Amino acid sequence: MPTPDTSPAAHLIAACGGRVTRARIAVLEILQNSPRSLNHDDVAARLAEDGMPHDRVTLYRTLDWLVEQGLAHRVIGPDRARRFKAGGETRSHHxxxxxxxxxxxxxxxxxxxxxxxxxxxxxxxxxxxxxxxxxxxxxxxxxxxxx
Amino acid sequence: MPTPDTSPAAHLIAACGGRVTRARIAVLEILQNSPRSLNHDDVAARLAEDGMPHDRVTLYRTLDWLVEQGLAHRVIGPDRARRFKAGGETRSHHxxxxxxxxxxxxxxxxxxxxxxxxxxxxxxxxxxxxxxxxxxxxxxxxxxxxx
DNA sequence: CAGTTAATGCAACATTGTAGCATTAACTGC
DNA sequence: GCAGTTAATGCTACAATGTTGCATTAACTG
CATH class of the missing domain: 3.30.1490 (Dna Ligase; domain 1)
Structure with missing residues (x-):
């Protein structure tokens, strides 16, 4: 790939001790750049737009991993689909x-x-x-x- | 059936203009007698305990009907499953x-x-x-x- | 640069909910 | 009560969302 990843997202991922893969960087950046929560389809669509589609399962696992590492958090929507946002669980201070x-x-x-x-x-x-x-x-x- | 239904649940159902079926009476009573919200499996299990198992689809439709009539309301749990409680949406302001x-x-x-x-x-x-x-x-x- | 193993992608499966349609049974009028 | 009408039921199949197993790929390590 052209740019070796020196992005902030890549650093965050590296700091968690996980492998710095393009899927994780791309997903985390998508979440970070979105003011709203995104569901799997939203993220998949943006990955595809950026010319790097991924498997549905990879997306689930990547998002779960980001949540596990505290780099993202998850809410359940009224359509019973999960939505994700960058940043750890806020413990509801806001x-x-x-x-x-x-x-x-x-x-x-x-x-x-x-x-x-x-x-x-x-x-x-x-x-x-x-x-x-x-x-x-x-x-x-x-x-x-x-x- | 032994007891012709003169239960409060049966009256509520009749008042909505729907047919007073055993499924609706049983489900509504189960919801009314539970202090907690119940998901489909919970309700199905209690129906089975009471010796009157019903089809999964019937349960979905019965619960949706009760919600539609305002006899029950629905919340989405963190496990993304729907949970039901007797009584209309509380709309409480406190x-x-x-x-x-x-x-x-x-x-x-x-x-x-x-x-x-x-x-x-x-x-x-x-x-x-x-x-x-x-x-x-x-x-x-x-x-x-x-x- | 080769070896190790985490991450990925594919296929199949699980859970939760919905749609179509034939059958059953709750209501209606007699 | 009894027969007719039709809502409600139950079955089958399907849809949407999420998970598991396993072979392959590619990110890290020495």
Whole structure:
């Protein structure tokens, strides 16, 4: 391949002790460059666009590996398909927005529920999950678009 | 059949205008008698225990019908399987506390996330779900108790 | 640069859910 | 009650999503 991989994605992968393969680099970069969560088909489509299609199974294993290493995390959509985002599980220090139209999940980094509320005496919260449901900015613009 | 169905479940079903079949009565009663949400396998297992096994497809259709009629509602679990509970969608506006020790869910009426946060421009939230995870007041008192 | 072995790709399988259609049984009118 | 109508059921086949086994490829190691 032309460029020996000195990309940030390649470094992250190397730091995990795994082999630095083109599949992993490409998938991680795709996730990193997407503002929204992507499912397997989304990732597969972008890999194909970039001229490097991969087997369906490889994609599953690559994504699972990235999650295992903490380089990505996974959510379940309403269509019961898994969606992936770059970055480790956030342990929910921020809120999420779940679009009921397109099914995408977006992070709302600025909203941190744990800092906002005081629980009744005796309750010992360890984490909080705040999820907004509604229509995301993209879907709000293109009304009438099918899911 | 021995008992003509005068059960509350049968009345609910009749009130929806649907036919009052044993499958619907049995499934609805199973959901009503369960404190937790159940997936298809759970329901199928209980039907079998009660000596009235049903086809997998019938179960899917029965559960979907109950949801459609507002007699049950559905959530997607982390295992990407659907889970069902009796009663319509709660649409509650208050937060919940989920005790990771005893598994109970408690309502925190005083906490209403929708009134607290402003989302970035473009986002149109319709509802918010705020769930705290941790140890509830009861379990906090009796440390060391098993789940 | 050759050897080792993780990663890949292929085929088959598993799980969860859906569609078509013949049969059964819940309701309706008598 | 009883027969007719048709919703509900159950069977078969199929679709979508995800997993397992195994031979081949290619990333790392010395």
């Amino acid at each position: 809120a999420h927005f779940h679009c009921d139209r397109c099914g995408h999940v977006l992070c709302l980094e600025s909203i941190r529920p744990e800092e906002q509320f005081t629980l009744p005496a005796g309750y010992q919260p360890e984490r909080a999950e705040l999820v907004f449901h509604g229509t995301c900015a993209d879907c709000g613009r293109q009304r009438g678009t099918k899911i | 937060a919940h506390f989920h005790c990771d020790r005893c598994g109970h869910v408690l309502c925190l009426e005083s906490i209403r996330p929708e009134e607290q946060f402003t989302l970035p421009a473009g986002y149109q939230p319709e509802r918010a779900e705020l769930v705290f995870h941790g140890t509830c007041a009861d379990c906090g008192r009796q440390r060391g108790t098993k789940i």
